[in-house]
Each structure stands twice: as structure tokens, then as C-alpha cells.
Amino acid sequence: NLSGGNTKDNFNESLEVGGTPGKLNFQSIVESSTNTVNITVTVQDTLVTIQYINITDENNEETVLILPNPLANKTMTLTVTLEQVTGANNIESVVATVLNQTLPLTKVIEQNTTAKYQTTVNLPYYVSKGNYTVNIIAANKENQTSTSEITFEYLSLLSIDVVQSDINFESVFPGATSENKTITIQNLGNVVIDTQMFASPLTD
Secondary structure (H helix, E strand, C coil), X not given: CCCCCCCCCCCCCCCCCCCCCCHHHCCCCXXXXXXXXXXXXXXXXXXXXXXXXXXXXXXXXXXXXXXXXXXXXXXXXXXXXXXXXXXXHHEEEEEEEECCEEEECEEEEEECCEEEEEEEEEECCCCCCEEEEEEEEEEECCCCEEEEEEEEEECCCCCEEECCCCCCCCCCCCCCCCCCCCCCEEECCCCCCCCCCCCCCCCC
């Protein structure tokens, strides 16, 4: 040390330069504690949510009862309301399947996370009466799909028409028999009918 020789009496347990602190001057304290951090993560579902499906007829009235038009297509409008939490612009496509038809829907309204898509469905008059299902498939940008459906009833239509407006037998001599004439009856509806037509002999 700095005070003299390296002897027992001259031993300097200090922190000054050259000092020789002994082991009893040290105390080692090890503290251990466990710190916990709670982490909460909400993972949002990026699938498109199909909120509402509605059908309107040619009078723009919402209905699931569709009455056919005689000898003509019946047009109904299909409207689908969707929600996409990451933004409505992340909706990639919406299609509907009905009666073996696959119909793409067109976006008509977009606002923040919601959007409305529409299409028209043409139903021939001769489609059989009964319940039919429209399936909706909505896809996001990641090609993940959501599905939903709506059922409508195609009502029965009983309607017939006689194609000929007049029958001309032309000139027939007294006592003679005219040629046979054919009358065509057309079914304008979507139910099976059994009908006959009769004519009485013409007399003076």
C-alpha cells in the first residue's frame, strides 16, 4: 500500500489507490423479479359480411312471391348489402347463382365499410311453379369468400291463347263438307293444362 510495507499491521482496507479491500467489505445482492406485460390483440375478420339480401319486382316492391308474366320473362332485381371492415373497396366480387345461371352483381353504392350490389334476374314464364334459392357469393381481395342465400316462390300462372284470330272455310257448295281447319291453343303459363275446343256445325 501507499503507507508503508506490505505487512499485516500496515494493511489498508480502503478504496484509496493502492488499497487492498478485503472480501468482507463486499456484499453481493442479486434481486430477481418477474415483470408481466399483458398484450391484447384484436384480429379483425377480413371476410365480407353479407348483411341483407332483398328482391324487388317490376313495381319496385320488395317481395319473395314472384308472379310470372304470360308469354314473357319476369324481371326481378336482386340487391345485396355488404360490409367489409377493412373498407368497401376491398370487396373484390359478388355473384349470384339461380336456376343454373351465374350472374355478376354491380356495385351501385359504396360508403366507408359498406356497399350495395345489384343485378337483374330474368325468369321465363314457363319455369315451373315452386320455391327457388338464390345463392350469393362475396369475395375479398384475398379471394376469401362468404356465402348467403334467399328463397323466393315462383307462383303458378294459368293462361292460354288461341293463336288463330279467324277461320275462313271459303266457298262451300250446299251439301258439301269443307276442309278441316286447325286451331292452335298456346299455353302462356307455367302449369300443365288439359283443354279442348268444340265447334257446332254451321247452318243456314
